[in-house]
Each structure stands twice: as structure tokens, then as C-alpha cells.
Amino acid sequence: METKLKQNPLETEPIPKLIVRYSVPTALTLMVNYLYNIVDQIFVGQGVGITGMAATNIAFPLTILVNAVALLLGDGCAANISLSLGRKEQREADNTISHALTLIITSGLLAALICGVFAPQIVVLFGATTTAYAESLAYMRAIAWGIPFQLLCPAFTAIIRADGSPQYMMKCMMTGAVINLILDPIFIFPLKMGVVGAGIATVIGQVVAGCLCLRYLRHLKTVHIRRDALRPTWALTRRILALGFPSLLTQMLSALVQITLNNLMRAYGAATVYGSDIALSVYGMMMKVYQIAHSMFVGVSSAIQPINGYNFGAKHYERVQKTFHMASLIALGISAVWFLIFMVFPRQIASLFVSDNTLYLDCAQHCFRLYMLAFFLYGLHMTTASFFQGIGRPVKSLLIPLARQGCFLIPLALLLSQAWGMDGALLAAPVADVLVFLLCLLLARTEFQNWRKKGWLSAR
Numbered sequence: 075m076e077t078k079l080k081q082n083p084l085e086t087e088p089i090p091k092l093i094v095r096y097s098v099p100t101a102l103t104l105m106v107n108y109l110y111n112i113v114d115q116i117f118v119g120q121g122v123g124i125t126g127m128a129a130t131n132i133a134f135p136l137t138i139l140v141n142a143v144a145l146l147l148g149d150g151c152a153a154n155i156s157l158s159l160g161r162k163e164q165r166e167a168d169n170t171i172s173h174a175l176t177l178i179i180t181s182g183l184l185a186a187l188i189c190g191v192f193a194p195q196i197v198v199l200f201g202a203t204t205t206a207y208a209e210s211l212a213y214m215r216a217i218a219w220g221i222p223f224q225l226l227c228p229a230f231t232a233i234i235r236a237d238g239s240p241q242y243m244m245k246c247m248m249t250g251a252v253i254n255l256i257l258d259p260i261f262i263f264p265l266k267m268g269v270v271g272a273g274i275a276t277v278i279g280q281v282v283a284g285c286l287c288l289r290y291l292r293h294l295k296t297v298h299i300r301r302d303a304l305r306p307t308w309a310l311t312r313r314i315l316a317l318g319f320p321s322l323l324t325q326m327l328s329a330l331v332q333i334t335l336n337n338l339m340r341a342y343g344a345a346t347v348y349g350s351d352i353a354l355s356v357y358g359m360m361m362k363v364y365q366i367a368h369s370m371f372v373g374v375s376s377a378i379q380p381i382n383g384y385n386f387g388a389k390h391y392e393r394v395q396k397t398f399h400m401a402s403l404i405a406l407g408i409s410a411v412w413f414l415i416f417m418v419f420p421r422q423i424a425s426l427f428v429s430d431n432t433l434y435l436d437c438a439q440h441c442f443r444l445y446m447l448a449f450f451l452y453g454l455h456m457t458t459a460s461f462f463q464g465i466g467r468p469v470k471s472l473l474i475p476l477a478r479q480g481c482f483l484i485p486l487a488l489l490l491s492q493a494w495g496m497d498g499a500l501l502a503a504p505v506a507d508v509l510v511f512l513l514c515l516l517l518a519r520t521e522f523q524n525w526r527k528k529g530w531l532s533a534r
Contacts, residue, residue: 082159082296083238084384089397093377093404099240100231101373106247108365113251113258114272115362119427121262122209122269124351124434127427129209129269131358132202132336133217135329140185140221141228142325147178148229149379150318153463154310155233155297156380160387164297166310171233171294172303173310178229182222189218201336203350209269216273223277223284230287235380237296243287250283320463320471327479332361334484335499342496348437353496356437359427360445367412371453374405375460382464391530395522398461402518405453416446441500448504451511458514462521470517477513482506 084092118126151174158167189196197210217224227250231243254275261271291299335357343353378401385393415423424438455474462471483506490498525531 082384084156084160084381085388085390085393089381089393089400092381093374093397093401096235096240096377096380097373097404099244099373100235100376101370102244102248104228104231104369104372105366106244106251108362108369109251109254112362112366113255114276115359116427117258117262118269118272119355119359121259124355124428124431125206126209126269127355127358128203128206128351129213130272131354131361132197132200132206132210133214134358134361135200135332135336136189136196136214136217137224138325138329138332140225142322142329143181143185144178144225144227144229145232145325146315146318146322147174147181148232148318149321149376149463150174150314150316151229152232152235153317153379153383153466154313155237156383156464157387157466159296160384167297168300169303169310170314171297172300173306173314174229174233175291175299176304176306177311177314178226179222182225185225186218186221189221190215193218200333201340201354203340203354205351206354213269213273216270217276220277220280223280226284226287227280230290232376232379234287234290235376237294239290239295242290246283246286246290249286250279250281252279253282254279316468317463317466320459320468320475323472324459324475324479327475327484331479331483331487334487338487338491338499339496342491342499346496348433352431352434352437353441355428356424356434356441359424359438360441363423364446367408367449367452370408370412371405371456374401374408374453375456377401378457379460379464382461383466386465389530391525392532394461394465395525395531398457398518401457401461402454405457406451407453409453410450412452413446413450416442416449444497444500445503447501448507451507454514455510458518461518467521470521474510474514474517478506478510482509 115127115130118130122129151170154170155167158164158170193211193214197207197214200210202210227243227247231240231247234240234243257275257278258272261267261275265271267274336354339353339357340350344350346353348356378397381397382394385391385397420439420442421435423442424435428434455478459471459474462468462474483502486502486505487499490502492498494501522531
């Protein structure tokens with residue numbers, strides 16, 4: 075076993091090849107995960123209308139929150155596995171995956187129970203308008219049944235990636251998405267089940283994908299489930315949670331941004347020509363499309379986590395630095411492409427959801443061009459946070475999403491909206507993107523300077 079670990083491809087294969095191998099399946103997996111919501115909203119928009127879209131938008135923060143818990147456990151587990159394997163600590167890696175399995179299943183069941191019981195309070199908190207309340211509540215209660223399986227997929231994405239099989243996770247998610255894609259129009263149009271039908275189609279797809287994830291546990295390659303480690307201990311659980319906490323915070327703050335902007339769109343959209351329901355629907359549509367772009371950045375940043383974790387544990391510091399620099403350039407390139415798409419094609423994107431409402435399309439064009447104004451800088455903060463997470467620096471990794479969402483975006487949205495209404499809330503995003511870009515440059519430069527002082531890197 076020790077000889078096999080020394081030949082781990084994370085240590086020997088070319089870095090560009092590793093980034094492509096790990097990032098593409100992960101990005102596609104997340105795209106498919108977000109596709110559940112996009113497909114729901116497209117069919118709901120065509121079959122139910124603006125209020126139906128508002129309803130699915132209200133439930134979107136729930137998806138982000140479930141992903142937050144999944145990434146807390148999945149990324150924390152994957153990071154500890156990579157660090158342990160790099161240090162040749164096989165038993166620690168086995169115990170980590172065993173602990174994570176128990177924690178993931180328990181968390182999914184608990185989250186489903188909470189959502190089912192408190193659905194009325196949740197939809198109000200998430201910004202439901204009076205006209206969209208009934209449909210929001212019906213959709214929320216429908217998707218609550220799939221939460222345990224929805225949580226399984228993103229959690230096991232990180233774990234299966236660390237185990238060296240990122241392609242398998244992609245197949246699981248694509249299978250679930252295809253099922254959802256087939257069932258959505260059937261439930262919404264011929265069966266006339268509206269948003270409830272969209273929710274049921276989503277749940278069925280998630281159940282299938284989740285079961286396929288569990289099936290992989292019998293085929294783990296680098297780690298193994300140990301029955302005696304299924305009962306979590308506080309020491310190892312704390313390490314998993316500490317390493318995964320930056321991912322949790324990133325997603326939690328994303329959900330808080332969504333909830334905050336939902337409420338600002340509802341409040342200040344009413345004072346515009348668009349009205350609350352259109353403003354809320356457009357913002358929700360924009361965030362779902364944004365998640366497709368975001369999944370590419372997650373793919374790149376998640377790909378470098380096992381590479382950095384293993385090589386940092388094995389003390390190959392030059393390889394870690396090279397991985398970070400390469401990933402950052404790729405992420406900024408992706409940012410530039412999406413910036414152009416958001417600036418040039420906002421109406422075309424919006425027309426996929428609602429094509430016969432000129433006011434809706436006008437609002438979409440206006441919102442895209444304000445909210446995505448500095449998107450060409452977006453990619454760096456995710457690769458930087460993943461870099462610090464991968465090398466076991468959770469505090470620095472935590473600082474980046476906390477600064478972007480908690481210190482910059484949300485306070486700016488609340489402050490600027492008081493002066494400029496809906497436009498002020500939207501402009502908070504590009505200002506936050508510029509500020510966090512500068513912060514990431516400072517943190518990365520300082521870290522590598524410290525490495526040179528320690529003699530880990532060759533002096534320039």
C-alpha cells in the first residue's frame with residue numbers, strides 16, 4: 075500500500091492535466107446540480123408564469139443552504155483525506171470517510187425534518203410576496219422530501235474526487251438531471267401539477283442520483299469504510315468541520331446574499347416600473363444563470379484542493395505554488411468570458427425563461443449589466459480560498475468569503491439601496507468583487523513570501 079501511495083498521480087502527473095481531470099467533472103457535476111433549479115424555473119416560467127418563477131426563486135436559498143452543509147462535510151472530509159494520504163496516514167484517511175458518512179446521512183434527515191415543519195416561516199423569511207406565497211409554500215414542501223438525497227450528491231462529489239474518481243460523480247448527477255428534465259414537462263403541462271409537479275420531478279431525480287452516490291462506497295479505491303469508525307469522535311469531527319467550514323461559510327453567505335437581495339428586490343422593486351414580482355423573478359433567474367458560471371470556478375478551485383493538499387503534505391511546495399498560479403489564470407480567463415456573455419446577451423438569456431413579457435426582458439437587461447459589472451475579476455477569490463483550505467489554513471480561507479459576502483456585499487447592498495433603491499442593491503456586487511480581488515492578491519503574495527523566508531521556495 076505504501077508503494078502505491080508514493081505513486082499517487084497527484085504527486086507525479088503534470089499539473090495542467092490534473093486540473094483538467096479534476097475540474098471538468100466537478101464543474102459539470104455542479105452545473106447539473108444547479109440545472110435542477112434552472113430546468114424547474116424554465117418550465118415553470120413557460121407553464122405557470124411570473125408568480126411561479128418567483129416561487130421557485132424563493133426556494134433557491136434552501137438549495138444553497140443544503141449545499142452549504144454538504145460542502146462543510148464533503149470538502150472537510152476530502153481535505154483531510156488528501157492531507158492524510160500525503161502524510162502516508164492511511165488509518166486517519168479511512169476514519170475520515172467513515173465519520174463523514176454518518177455525519178452526512180444524519181444531517182440530511184435533520185434538514186428535511188426542519189424544512190418540512192417550518193416551511194411557512196421559511197418562505198416568508200426568504201422574501202415571498204403575497205401573490206407568490208401559496209405557490210412558494212407548495213414548492214418548498216415538495217422539495218423538502220428530497221433534501222437527504224440532495225445533500226448526498228455535493229458532499230460525495232468532493233469525497234469521490236479525493237478518491238480519484240471525479241467522472242463517476244458526473245455520471246450520477248447527469249442521470250438524476252436527465253430524469254428531472256424528462257419528468258418536469260410531464261408533471262407541469264399534461265398533468266397540470268404546476269410548481270408542485272416541478273418539485274416532485276426534482277425530488278425523483280435527486281433520489282436516483284443520491285442512491286448512485288451511496289453505491290460508490292463499495293468501490294472506494296484509496297480509502298475504506300471502517301465499521302468501528304462510523305460512530306463519530308469529537309477530535310476527528312472537529313478536524314473535518316474546521317477544514318470544511320470555509321466552504322460552509324461561503325455557501326451560507328451566498329444564501330444570506332440571496333435572501334437579502336430577495337427582500338430588497340421585493341421592497342425597492344415595487345418603486346420601479348417593473349414591480350416586485352418581476353424584480354424578484356429576474357433576480358432569481360439571474361442567480362440561477364450565475365450559478366452555472368459559478369460552478370466552473372468551483373470546478374477549478376475544487377480541483378486544486380486535493381492537488382495542493384497532497385503535495386503540501388508531501389512537502390512539494392514548488393508544485394503547490396505552480397498549481398495555484400495556473401488555476402488563478404484559468405479562473406480569471408473564465409471570468410472574462412462570462413463577463414462578456416452577461417454584458418452582451420442578457421435579453422437572450424432571460425428569454426429562455428419568459429419570452430413574451432417586454433418589461434421582464436427590460437428588467438433582466440438592466441439587472442445583468444449592473445450586478446455583473448466587475449465579473450471579469452470574480453474567479454480569483456475562489457481559487458485563493460481553496461488554496462488556503464487545501465494546505466490546512468482554514469482561517470485564511472475563511473476570511474475571503476467572509477470579506478466578500480459578509481463585510482462587503484451585504485452591507486453595501488443595504489447601504490446603497492437606501493440611496494439608489496434597486497440599482498444601489500445591484501451595484502453592491504461589482505464593488506465587492508473589486509475589493510475582494512485586491513484582498514486575495516495581498517493574502518497570496520504574503521503567504522508565498524513567508525514560504526520563501528522558510529526556504530520552501532527558491533528565491534526570485
